[in-house]
Amino acid sequence: MSTLHPVLAAVTDRIRERSADLRSAYLRQVDTLRQRPPGVQRMGCANLAHAFAAMPGDDRLRVVAERAPNLGIVTAYNDMLSAHRPYECFPDLIRQAAHAAGATAQVAGGVPAMCDGVTQGQPGMELSLFSRDTIAMGTAIALSHDVFDGVLLLGICDKIVPGLLIGALHFGHLPCVFVPAGPMTSGLSNEAKAKVREQAAQGLVGRAELLAAEQAAYHGEGTCTFYGTANSNQMLLEAMGLHVPGAAFVHPHTPLREALTREAVATLLAQRARGGCIGHQVDERCIVNAMVALLATGGSTNHLIHWVAVARSAGILINWTDFADLSAVVPLLARVYPNGAADVNQFQAAGGTAFVIRELLAAGLMHGEVATVTDRGLEAFATVPALDAAGRVQHRPVAAQSGDEQVLRPVAAPFSPVGGLKLLTGNLGRSVIKVSAVPPDRHVIEAPARVFDGQEALQAAFQAGELTGDFVAVVRFQGPHANGMPELHKLTPPLAVLQGRGQRVALVTDGRMSGASGKVPAAIHVSPEALAGGPLARVRDGDRIRLDAEGGTLEALVPAEEWAARTPAPRPAALAAESGHGWGRELFAGFRQRVGTAEEGACTWLPAAAAQP
Structure with a gap:
């Protein structure tokens, strides 16, 4: 393991010191909940009957009499978001995989998932940021039934992953695995799309030409292919060790994607058997790894808000000065639109998340000895998944060289010596x-x-x-x-x-x-x-x-x-007269009154006293 870069070590140490009291209180709560008997042993008969009434009889026998692990699924499925459309079939796959492993699985609840691409420039966009905390609350409601031994979180896009993660961290005693669905295939290039938008702004092309370009760019199931908040989410989850390694950018509806979804169940059950839980896993080092991954790839500025809130959910206080100090030493390794011409499919083909993590670990710019959903630390996330002859997921080391140095470069020859x-x-x-x-x-x-x-x-x-x-x-x-x-x-x-x-x-x-x-x-x-x-x-x-x-x-x-x-x-x-009226905005008046500042994570669920400069 490489020696940690001194700035990385110093930033981590000051975050740990700043967060000591809050983190200790959080972990005490997590450990208290971990010491309880499983839900089927501590709950009343009427509670259990309600919880499992809709299960097939064999499953009820497994979970109640045989005390088999019962996994909760929190899903952000809807069939309007292209990125979330593939999730329709995931619960069945997960239940099948759980059965094969001697466990059971239930959809604990669904959370809302709005598309910022639809609401850009519309009144509905004023609900976008607050949807994150609504999703966190929905996740908490889903898990409040308190009959689950682990959680699979199905979400990809902008506010949805941070919301699910915030909600899960408030149930930090549970092991958790995020289950992505992958990007759509490449369509009209992002540069070509941007050019048509600029032409439309000047009146050089009409609505028909603009619509044709937009539909050629956004044309199928999966995440949008530019490196915005949704795909930055996936990079950060890999850097935090919360996915099956390498799962982020595998296309929907492919044999490997289906196998990775099944592997998420096996990974969660193994994590549970080891006594793992998300509350201990997401520590100061894990948060710093996410910050470094964001900087090294020129990711979304939204995460200077969202990851402050995520960290606060785990009892950790970070601020923009921490990001700035890391950015001064973390090199820019990726050029993916909008900070380059490539899309995420080209990024993945060049080496993707595994290449970035391998390079940063080797340079001492990530904490390698952290807990992840696997038992192999962060080095497991410097590998690439593939199917063996039997259709099982196997991992191999990422290639030594970038597949395309116009898209992805090593630490020794970055696009920039500092972050984005x-x-x-x-x-x-x-x-x-x-x-x-x-x-x-x-x-x-x-x-x-x-x-x-x-x-x-x-x-x-x-x-x-x-x-x-x-x-x-x-x-x-x-x-x-x-x-x-x-x-x-x-x-x-x-x-x-x-x-x-x-x-x-x-x-x-x-x-x-x-x-x-x-x-x-x-x-x-x-x-x-x-x-x-x-x-x-x-x-x-x-x-x-x-x-x-x-x-x-x-x-x-x-x-x-x-x-x-x-x-x-x-x-x-x-x-002032228009603000807060119509399109459901009245329902969020309390959020607007209570919300903290952007640097405090724009949290609506706690007093505005999180991270201070």
């Missing part, structure tokens, strides 16, 4: 920027501010031809308290068009851009948010703004006395 994310600080607050896709000559932008109180106002200004010259678009009142912190993807095409015309432009917002943050420099998640009196509310049209991704600063170049004397602008009355 940067922390920005200054008189505009704390924010993050994904620099892996931004051209180097755009890492520093200084220009006058154009202030917008929503993405619709910026789009209208673009359509009216008003966005001339260099400028920094400040889009505010988009934070968790204001409207649930929607993703602002509709801004990407117009800003990319302006940048393509030679203008120097950037985006500064208290909203999100997610995994598709692209070639336009974007300082996002600005905290504190404008509605909370944050500094974006002090910005005025014409203020000179400097975004410096090299120096790590975000500043309004306004004299200090003038800046301090300014009264924060209120949210426009029209926006």
Whole structure:
């Protein structure tokens, strides 16, 4: 095992020290629950009868009389999300595999799964971030029946994996395995799709051409093939040891995918037999491994919110400074759209998750001696699954060389010596920027501010031809308290068009851009948010703004006395009147009132006192 990089060791140590009291309290609760007898032994007869009434008679005999392990399935299946459509048949496969191993399995519950691609720019997007905590609550409700000896978690996409993981960690006494379903096959390239979107923004192509391009890109079952939040989820779960090794990017409806789903059952039962549980498995080292994997692959900026909440669920406190310090020493090993031309299928063919993990372990940039769902530590995740002659899953070491160095490179020759994310600080607050896709000559932008109180106002200004010259678009009142912190993807095409015309432009917002943050420099998640009196509310049209991704600063170049004397602008009355009304948004009013800051994980289930800078 390689010697740990000193920065990795130092960051891990300070997270451990910062989290000591909270983590100890969490583990005491986990261990108390682990010491109880199994559910069938401690529950009343009426409770048991209700729990297993719908089971076939043989299964009832197994679980009640023979005390066979009973596995819970929490599924995010629906047949609208392309990534989740394959899950329809997974419960039957899991039940069959459980029976063959002498166990039983039940669908404990389903959780909602919304598609951000459908809701982009629509009112429903204001429910997107809060759907994560709704999913966590749904997972808790499913597991509250308390008759399960282990859990299989079926989910892939943006808020769904973090929600399932948060919920599972609140039942940390149970062993858990995540079961992915894989990406769709490659369609229209992401670059070609982006080009058509930019053409549509300029009026050069119509709706028919745009729709044809979008349908050619999103054309079948499986995750979208760009490296956004959904596929970043899968990379992070591999780095945390929560999948069957190498399961992330195998296509749906293939013999290997079916075998991996069955293998997840065997893996969970073996983990249970060893006394493993997710609460002990997800420790400080495991969380740091996930952070490193995100940085090394230029993954989704959403995880600077989600993984703070995930860590907090395990009694661990992390913040953006931790990410920034790791990013300074973690090299960028992958170029997958939007920080490159390749899609995740090309990434997988080049070596995929196994190559990344192998390289980082060898460089001392990951903790190898951690608990995983296997009994072989993280090195098991530097292997590639395949079927043997009997149709069983076997693992072999990943190839020594990248299959395509335009997509995936070793630590010795990375695309960049530093990771793909940067922390920005200054008189505009704390924010993050994904620099892996931004051209180097755009890492520093200084220009006058154009202030917008929503993405619709910026789009209208673009359509009216008003966005001339260099400028920094400040889009505010988009934070968790204001409207649930929607993703602002509709801004990407117009800003990319302006940048393509030679203008120097950037985006500064208290909203999100997610995994598709692209070639336009974007300082996002600005905290504190404008509605909370944050500094974006002090910005005025014409203020000179400097975004410096090299120096790590975000500043309004306004004299200090003038800046301090300014009264924060209120949210426009029209926006305030609309916010929270219609499309179910009324139901989430309590979430908007209670939610913590982005850097605290935007959690709605605890006081805003998690990670502090």
